[in-house]
Amino acid sequence: MPGAGPKPGASVPSGGDGNGAYARMIARAEALIPRLRERASRTEELRRLPPETERELHESGLFRILQPKRVGGSELDYVALVDGADAIGQADASVAWNWANLASHHWMLAMFDKRAQDMVWSKDADALIASSFIFPAGRARKVDGGYVLRGRWPFSSGVDSSEWNMLASVVSTEDEADGIEYRIFVVNKRDYKILDTWDATGLRGTGSNDVEVNDAFVEEPMTLAVSDLDGGPTPGSAINPNALYQLPVFSLFPYVLSGVALGNAQACLDDYVDIARHRASTYNRAKIGDLQSTQIKIAEASAKIDAARVIMRSTCIEAMAEARRGHIPDMAAKTKCRRDGAFAVNLCTEAVSLLFSASGARGLFTSGVLQRQFRDAHAINSHIAFNFDAAGTNYGRVALGLPSENLTL
Structure with a gap:
């Protein structure tokens, strides 16, 4: 088994961890290594996370490392994504890939309008959110109160485990002289169809299937302009003031x-x-x-x-x-x-x-x-x-x- 424990350059990040929460969370990830390694072949056969793996990641709290503390998350520093995936990846890259993807979406949701956060987390703070940030795959048009979204997005990792999906789209307008707008839409699973397309050579266990949306209405608060993610305060900053939620998302992608x-x-x-x-x-x-x-x-x-x-x-x-x-x-x-x-x-x-x-x-x-x-x-x-x-x-x-x-x- 790979050697767990500190690696070169793996110091606890600056910014304060007086109660040892960061170290404890990474230790939980390292503790999963033996079981995840034993399960790696089965994960590949299933082409998605095994139920017991998903359960262990929930029970450990690892999915919620970047989620705001106000809803029960750990709100750790951004480098936790690197350190956590480093640990889990020593067991199974497919599991680490899905974990990092799904954990990062709690971080991103914290930048949305409070109404979007409440829509997801008030029902289930553990709810997983998949994604596909391929903007040309979708087309959205502005209507009263929101947008109508359609498209087919590939590579939505962990989608079978998720209740929601962050889908990137171009917003169509009659006059695009002012430039194309890029937005992200949080869509419930009832509004998209999962297409079983993931049969790949590598990362076989990620279940990175396609999703299809046909003219779903998405309320305005459930969307966010990419320009709001350039760095600095976001729509979510009023309730999530931590600098974690003011990072430039796509430059750190x-x-x-x-x-x-x-x-x-x-x-x-x-x-x-x-x-x-x-x-x-x-x-x-x-x-x-x-x-x-x-x-x-x-x-x-x-x-x-x-x-x-x-x-x-x-x-x-x-x-x-x-x-x-x-x-x-x-x-x-x-x-x-x-x-x-x-x-x-x-x-x-x-x-x-x-x-x-x-x-x-x-x-x-x-x-x-x-x-x-x-x-x-x-x-x-x-x-x-x-x-x-x-x-x-x-x-x-x-x-x-x-x-x-x-x-x-």
Whole structure:
């Protein structure tokens, strides 16, 4: 089993944790590692979270780490998404992916109008919220009291476990001369259809199915303009004043899920080291751990993982410090966040690929964990938030004085 406990760069975040709540919550995540690892094959077979996994995440309080304290959440610092996913990802990347997604939506809902928060949390503060932030997938039009929404959204992770869904859409108008408006809509499951489309090579257990909406009416308070998420006070700030709910959402978007890549890579490294300590070559019976090439690959992979952890955590901790100071990052800072998030996950993917290649033919067996970690690493890296070509190009454009191509920043 991967080594739980503190990793390089894994200090408790600044901002105050006098009662040890942060450390206790991460310890709860680490305590789940053995059971989640044992269940990983079944999670893949189900193509979604097993009921017992979902129950354990609820009972531990982990789904609610970023939810406001006023409704029973933990209201921890944003870096909790990285640290929690790092821990859970050492057991099963699919579970970590769903956990991080679903936990982050409590954080985002706290930025909506109080009426939206009450609509969801007054009925069930544990209610899970899925999402699909693919704006071109939907079209909404303004009507009296709200919007009419339609579209088909892919990659709605954890949707089968969720009561609600955050769906991103373009708002259509007769005259778009003033530009296109991007909004997020909180929709109840009665208003969308789940399409069983998720049969993937990696992250198989995430149940990232499509959802379809046909002209559903969404009340105005259940929507939020992307421009309200640029950083600084949001519609929810009146009742949730913590700086956590004033972070720039889409510039920090990679860090919702980057910890999944981190935990998966750490597990791959730990598993590989354990195998190399005891395995002899099938070809000549030489001890794998005595080979200089093995030792160098372990050093290179561990350096990439440690560097990725420092990048992810320091970015999140600094973002919280800036929000507490009331500082809203400019476009250069926002594109740097996106650049570094993609770069850090790419480092994790490189580490896993290096170790999988070094594992030889033994790594190909489906009974082993390395092949799943390899598949999951590349599935994680396929997310647009981790596409370094896209993030790097946009960073370079802004550095050169050109406008950002990412319209959600």
